[in-house]
Every structure is written in structure tokens, then in C-alpha cells.
Amino acid sequence: MSLHSLGLSDQESRAYAALARVKSASVEELAREVGMGVTEAADLLEQLARRMVVVRRPGIRWTAVRPAVALGALLAQRREDLGATRVVLDELDDAFRAARPDVATDVVLDVAHGPDEIADRMHQIQVAARSEVLTLVKSPVMASGSTDDGAEDDAVRRGVEYRVVLERSMLEEEPRLVEGIHRARAAGEQVRVAGHVPTKLIVVDREVALVPLGSDSAVLLGAGGLLDALVALFEAVWERGQEVDLGPEEPESDDGPLITMLLAGLTDDAIARDLGISPRTLQRRVRGLLDLAGVDTRLQLGYVVAQRGWTGGSLGPRSE
Template sequence: MLSALGLDRDEECLYRHLVAATGSPSDLAGRAVLPLARTIEVLDCLVARGLAVAGPHGTFAAAPPAIALGALLRRQRDELHAAELALLALVDEHRRATSGRSAGDLVEVITDVGAVRHCFAQLQQGARHEVCSLIVPGLAVVPHKDNTAGDDGLRRGVHYRVIVDRESLAEPGLVQLAASSIAEGEEIRVVDRVPVKMIIVDGRTALLPLLSGQHTAPASVLVHASGLLDALIALFETLWTRAYPLWTDGATVGERGAGLEPFDTRIVALLLAGLTDQAIAGQLDTSLRTVQRRIHALMQRAGAETRIQLGWHAARNGWA
């Protein structure tokens, strides 16, 4: 109850015992069930705050609650009042600073496909620290292979974090592009479904579709620093924590101690990402029979009777 006045649990406990009766540190330690060293430390704090006084023969007594706690309560009220005044001043300052800003300063609508492509490239070219992307299936305005600005950003040392819709991994050539990007330092994770395609640059600007559900349409909205941008960043971070890391680079997995052949590491990564055997075969440019045979060999190596057990073993032993 006294925590609102700044007392921790031990301080409140000892003060209540002191109010009930004076005592020495050892006596109070026994009554409060605290170590002696901690009791002495807390008593020193209570004395420093005017809640306790040292008496004769090493004993301590409580300062009168009405005076001691009353002073703390008044101090808290004064600090809260000062904080309230500061808040009102900040609100007024913010209102003056933003009074001239319109919605157009925070959100821009771009409908021309050429302008959208230019904006998409320009955002990445101006990136200094990080680019966060949400990827949906069937990108049409700026296909993966045409995102040369992203390649340039990686080479400049910009950190890229990408969340891919699981369905996208079945698109021809996407896994090969992902492997190349991962080798350049890009982080890629997979989720069952990406709700909207989006790119966020340096936490200050976002680009996403203008209309709901129209991921392949060019009409887009550019969002600058605002509460809306904060919500978009929060959406990305939430998806990122839930997403599964996509490991398609054999060397990377090998460094984690897997000891598998690069071909097998890619099979495991795509299997754990949720692709079917047929989709894995298509992405790795091999036959369905070969993929199934390698998966069976991996299950034998892991001592797994089911694919779920293989997935558990792969995650536990750094196979993916």
C-alpha cells in the first residue's frame, strides 16, 4: 500500500514493525523474517528518508506516521503537480508545432505505376540503417528480380529484414533469389500469411497499397512519421517475432554445426517453411522422387518416424 509513496516491500514491512514496537536490527530482522544485512540496509534507508530514528543501545524507532508519511505524501503531490504542468506545457508546444500540418504532410497517395516504382527505389536508395519489408505472393509493380535498389542497399551495408508469405516461396526462382540475398546479409523469415505488402525505411517512412486487398495494383500510399506509421512498425515487429527464419544458404547453416550437405540444408529449410515436396523439388530444380528420397534419408539420420519429429530434430540440432 505504501509503494505509492516510494517504499519498497522490505521498507514498508520494517516500518510497520517499527510502528508496532522499537527494536534492534537483529530483533527486527527476526520479526520481519529478513537477513540481518538486508535489515540494516533498509533501516539506513528509512533513517535517511526520515521514517525512522536511531535510539539508545542500537535500537530504532518509527518516526510518527502522520508527520513522516505526510511529508512523503506532500512531496509526491508536489512532484505530480509539477509533472502535470510540464505535460500541459508540452501539449501546448506540440499543438503549436503541428497546427500547420495537414493530412497531406503525413500521407501521400501515388497512383501512377512509374511513380510508385520510382518512389520504391528512391526510398531504398536513401536508406541509412534498415529496410523492413512484407512480401506477398504475385508481386507485379516491382517484381523481386527488378529490385536492384535492394541489392545496392545490401552492398552499402543497410540492414534488410524481410517477412515472406509462405505461398510466395512456391513462385519460380524466389528461393534462389532469397539464397543470394541471405548470402549478402539479408534476414528473411516466413509466416503463413502476410496481411499487406509494405516497406518501412529507417522507421520514418512506409509505402503500402492504397486499397485493401489489392496487392498487385499500383495505387499506393506513402506514410511519414505519425501515429499511423507507429502502428505499421508495430505490425511488422509483431509478425517478425512470430515468423520462422528461412535458412537457404548452406554455408550459414553449416556454421551452426549442422554438418549436412548444402542440398539437404535447403530441403530442410523449405520443408520447415511449409512447402510441399513438389514445391521443394521445383525450387531446387530436381525431381519429386529425389526430394522424397533425401527427406527419408534425413529422417533415418535423425531417428525420426514422422516429419514432425524430423522438424523437431532439425530445430534442436541446428539443421535449419
Template sequence: MLFDVLGLTEEEALTYRALLARPSCAPAELADEFGMQEPKALCMLGRLEQLGLAARSGEDTSRFVASPPAVAMGVFLAQRQNELRLAELELSSLEETYRASASGRTLADVVDVVQGASAMRQRFEQLQNGARREVLTFVKAPMLVVPPEENTAENVAVARGVTYRAVIERPHLEDNPALLAEIRDLTARGSQVRVVDSLPLKLFVVDRELALVPVADAASPADSGALMVHRSGLLDALIALFETTWASSHHIVAEAGCLREIEPGAVDEEDVQILSLLVAGLNDKAIATQLGTSLRTVQRRVHALLHLADAQTRLQLGWRAARLGWI
């Protein structure tokens, strides 16, 4: 990580490590260790010398010695820190310029058109990389931008403290057996996920400042596109739509610790997940697929939950579960 921050290549980092491990080193010795030609080894050592990470030996100028890491790299770090401070100042200036121009946007300037799957993917990743506080999203099939398993930018954003709130369309949950595991992972890291029967559109809002609205045709991925909505009444309407949908959606409970039981230990993780998916509207077959278990097991556990909640029907089970604080 340190070498990456300092801008050294992998070869330069390996060469410096090798040099640190010995009092001095000749190009021929380095070439033997790494299986390279001696001229290339000499070039690598010369590069480290230029960077201040190595110097010629006083006794034999054909040999090289490593510069002390704290001294050599301290200079690099100070230089990088200064560059970052200057970049932050420039970013603030650019942001002020952008905000000033945004306030004068006309109706035609409120929405940008993003054309092509590649451009959509790039904007999708840029928005997540630039997120500072929260991301609001509607998730529905088909996934034409970035499949969940490939969305590494989301993991990075969550790791730095960005909150994700996602509403998933029920058919999309039913058709993706691996989705529940991803939901468990997201909720464990602080994100919130809910399910609703249907969604009017796909939506991705970042920091309540920008929204990406895919308008793609599943039959023609090459013609995929999206609308980038800037601060405006339209963006406010999209955020209001999200909040209204969020308020009426079903929470997905993935862990037994989130549920208040009648009896300690009476309900385990799988029971919680079955109950949560049942209330979200999934049928027994879809629940079994999500949990990787059999239809018979799901039906047996639902029967046990009915008994535990003293309910006669599944409708009554949902009502009793809500009254008992299970969900």
C-alpha cells in the first residue's frame, strides 16, 4: 500500500525491498535474484537512485545501497500530502464554480442524456466513487448497468461510511437466488434494504444532489441510456417518490438478533429469513430457492411459526408478527 501511494511500480517496489535486505547490491546480483537481464537490473537500480531510494556505495560505485526508508519515503509522503492539499483546494474551487453555474441552469440543462451501456456504467461508478453521505436506489430487473456481484464501487463506498438505502422489486428478489446473501452482507455493514411488489422505474440518487435514471430496453442493450438529473424540482420529485415508496415497503430481516422473540432461542436465523420473505410477498418455492433449502423445509418451518405466534392463517401470522414486534 505504501509503495502504491508513493507511485512506485511493482518492479521498483520489489527492487527496493531486495536492496533493503542486504548491505549493498550489484546489478548482476539483482538480475540473478529476479531472473532478468543485467542491463534491466542496472536500469531499475538507476531509477531508484533517481528517486532518492538508493545510492552508490562509497567503496565500490558499481554497487548500490538502499537509502533509509524513513528519510527517503518521508520526502515522498510530504510531497504527496502537499499535492493532495492543493488538489482539495482546486476541487473546492471547481465545486464553487459548478454550483454557481448550476443555479443558472435552464429547464433544458436540468437533465443530461447518457448514451450507451459503457457510458452508463462509467457514470454509475463515478457517482458511487464521489458519494459522501448516502445513496438511494430502486432495484429492478433487468440489470443492464452493473450486476450486484460486480459492483465493487458500492463496497468501497460503504467501507468509507456512505449509507445505502435500497428498495428491491419483489420479482427481482424471486428470480435471483443469490440476492438474499448479498442483502445479508449489506445489512451487516450498515445498509438498509426493503422489498416492494413493484417499482415504477430504476433510480439511483447520490447525496440528494444527482440522480441517474436508466431508460434502457432489455431487448436492445446496445441502445441503453440514462438520464442524469441535477438539482431541480424534478430531482426533488424523484427523492419524494423514493421516500414514499420506502415508507410503504417491507423491511428484510436477515438475522435473529433483529427480532424480539416470545421465547429465547425459539426462532433461529432461517426462521427469521422465512418470515421476512413471507411478509415481503414471496411464495414458499421462491423462499426455498433464496435460502437454498427444500420446499418441504420451508413449509414445515412456516407451520412452526404459525404455532409459535398462535396464528391460524398466514395472513394472521403476518399481523401477529407485527404486533409481537417480530418484524
């Protein structure tokens, strides 16, 4: 349990939670419960007492102040602090707009230059997402900077709904996307494919959108008529899009012997002879395995096979 958002450290959170679960405790009992030294526990209790979330009873016992009271007070203080921060934010935003009289800053929130800045903005708006993210994707991808894209996974775990439309040609140009789509669907994202996607786009909560200005820049737009038009554009492309049949997520059962022979280092001629298939059929099946794994080489395929446990005994029957 962590109460970081209320200003308590991990140790303070653990100590308060431990006291809240019992009527009272001595310093020694608390130290044993949270796994720390007696001196450290005593100092921690004094810190919590100064925060008015625990009190010392007559003698050597300590008890937690009721959470609805103690943490409620901390929460109220945090709200007050956030309100003051909002005032400062608004003042800074007014100053920002005043310094840029030639830019429609009510609509244009920011302009990002270069892949790293674009990736940063994509990360930031997804971190702030509350309910919905709409995305149009076409080659080349909007950003390939160094920012970790864990923001998307975190947003999905928070319950944010993702709807994504990819241009169909991307599946042919980037076979690895198939694996990514499998993962996205498994996480709960909705993914469609359209023959033509007019522009790259990401819209968050229908309040902010990031769209490209050129090959190396993008504009961050706020609420307004332009954003409404972009949402309408997404919905039109989404309606035209189709669910794509990505095939199985793992090899069929009769690919098991082929995988085993590939891992054993047998030559293509030997594998084709043992399986009773032509070299051309062998190449087609190997290409299918590479595409399914989202890799380009047999060495990479070996790594994926080991990582995912693709063995003959674990694979399902080949569909007709």
C-alpha cells in the first residue's frame, strides 16, 4: 500500500497501514511488523505524529488516527495545493499566449519538432488520457524517438478505451505489426485496417489531438472546431475500416517437426526430404513462421521459439 499521492513515503505508508489494522502497538511491535529496526520505527512514528496521522497513548502504545479523519485532512490539503498550482498554471499559460500574439494558442497548444519531441508529446497526452484514445496510423510512424511507449499499456490498464485504424499496406511492409496487433487486441484495444488512411492522428479524450505538420514536426491542438473535424474524420475512417484476419497467434501442430529440425540445424534439403515436401513448400512454410514470429531471420526465429515455448506438443492442429 502506498500513499504517495497524499505525501507519505513508502515507509510511512507501511507503518500507518500496520497501525490502522490493530488497536494499538508499541514501537517494538511495529518494528517487527514492518521489518525495520526499533530506532528507525521510533523515528518513523514521530514523523507520522507530526503529520497528525498517529497519536501516542499513555504509556508506550501508539495508535492510528482514523483514516477518514487523518487521510481526509491530507487529501483536503492536497486538493488545496493542486488548486493553487492550477492558478499558477493558468497564469503561466496566459503569459505564454501573450508572448505569442501571432499564434492561435487557444487552438494550437504546441508545435513539436523532431522525432524525440513528437514522441514526448505522444507520451504526455497518453499519460493524461482518462477515457478514450483514437489513433490513425500510416507509414512512416509519427515518432520513433527514445521515449518509452509504456504510456499506452498503462492507459489501457487504467481502463482507457483505444481505437486504432492502420493503413493496410503497413501489414505488408512491416510483418512485425501482426504480433503487435495480437498483443493490442489481447490487452483490450480495438484495431481495424483501412485501405487508405488520410493522415496520421492521435486524439485523446476528444480534448487534444496530435497531427503531423510535415515529415519532422507535429502540432498539438486543443478543443475547437478543428479538433471536432478531426474526430469526425477518425469516425469516418473507422466506419470504413475492417477487422483483419491475422491468422493464428502460434504455429499449427504440424509445424512442430519443422521447428524442431530448424532448431537442430538441418539443411533445407534434409528437412524437405524428411517432411516429404518440395523445397518451395518448405520455403513458404518457413516464411510463414518468420512472419508469425515477426522476425526476418531463422536465428531470430529460434529466439522467439525458445521465448514463447513453441514446441510440437503445445501447438494446435493445422486449420484447413
